Amino acid sequence: MKKEIRELKNYLLLWATQSLSGLGSGMTSFALVLWLYQTSGSALKTALMSVCSYAPYVIMSIFAGTLSDRWDKKRTMLVCDALAAASTLAIWALLQAGRLAPWHMYVLNALNGLMNTVQRPASDVAETLLAPPEYYQKTSGLRSFSSSLNTILTPVIASAIYAFGGMGVIVAVDLITFAVAFFTLLLFIRIPKPPRREAEQEKLLNAAKAGLRWLRQNPLILHLIFFLAWINLVASAYDAALPAYLLSVPNGGETILGLVQSFAGIATLVGSVIVTLSPKPRDRVRMVCVALMISMSTENFMLAFSRTPAVWCVASFLGWVSIPMMNANLDVILRTTIPPEMQGRVFSYRNTLQFFTIPLGFLLGGWMVDDVFEPLMAMTRPDSVAAGLFGIGKGSGAAAFFLLLGFAGVAVCVTYWIKLHRYHWSEAEQI
Secondary structure (H helix, E strand, C coil): CHHHHHHCHHHHHHHHHHHHHHHHHHHHHHHHHHHHHHHHCCHHHHHHHHHHHHHHHHHHHHHHHHHHHHCCHHHHHHHHHHHHHHHHHHHHHHHHCCCCCHHHHHHHHHHHHHHHHHHHHHHHHHHHHHCCHHHHHHHHHHHHHHHHHHHHHHHHHHHHHHHHHHHHHHHHHHHHHHHHHHHHHHHHCCCCCCCCCHHHCCCHHHHHHHHHHHHHCCHHHHHHHHHHHHHHHHHHHHHHHHHHHHCCCCCCCHHHHHHHHHHHHHHHHHHHHHHHHCCCCCCHHHHHHHHHHHHHCCHHHHHHHCCCHHHHHHHHHHHHCCHHHHHHHHHHHHHHHCCHHHHHHHHHHHHHHHHCHHHHHHHHHHHHHHHHHHHHHHCCCCCCHHHHHHCCCCCHHHHHHHHHHHHHHHHHHHHHHHHHHCCCCHHHHCC
């Protein structure tokens, strides 16, 4: 254990402080989602916050990764963190002046998304360089652990602070956690430089194309990325519908939304501990497929047909407990297959191909709830089969939409299970 801590010292320091900063940012985001939905009552307007965050990330990610391969990783992360903190300050100032409007949040979220576009590939490579290969599964488990812990704590702490101190205190906590992470990275963490290869001499466009060429030469990885892209479409549509559902139905509300999200965090915490302590699986590709099938075949169906917070919490747990297993195995596959000097460029294409469906999913989910399923359920007779299945009143349309998402998620998993099975499963064992 002492040897592991010594070899992972810099990684653990970076992981702990960045996770703390993530908690602060998550509290601000949670409070703003509540504010916007309560102000507008629209799933689509609330979902547009996430669309604006992901759109620049998807569009610019290809070139950002190439630049990340050329730029100093530490400086890139510091600059991006500082600009993200400035946008948080801007939101607080607008709130204090009583002038905060949805379009302000969309613009600032887009700027944050742009910063994340550059920061994420730099952070991915930094984590690879700070952790020896034999610890990749453990470090992936640690990342899932901190993410799930933040998911548990964010709604609880944010709700309590907001009730007693308002948005100003939440922003103050966000900035304090940012400062801890920023100065720890600045003063105490040294990130090794990857081997310098042709990326630094190539023109920007040619260097970016190198990431795509690598993916074309590794079709198993490319299929996994497309698999996750379709899953992200379903998952982001779910994320757009969940607040509209839980903030509208009779047994819901802010506290219930926070509780359900906390159970998702508890689930990923449990899953992260299991992954961290588990031995290397015989077949990582199969584990990715199994984990996603468990997730897609449980939560959406249970949300569609249930009306009680207890069942919603169980559904959230079942939908998320296997996700750390998927993340850890995918992470190991990517980090041990892609050369470190290529990771910025390949991760960039991976981010674009895997995440371009997220803004589409948020738009689709918000539109389907607001303009399709809620109007349809509003016209449904109280004694009809649909009313018996999904309830009546506001929120019943979102419940019906969850059923559609459940079938879509299972269909994606079955399709790619068959597609990936065409490759020899031993291919995963060689990774």
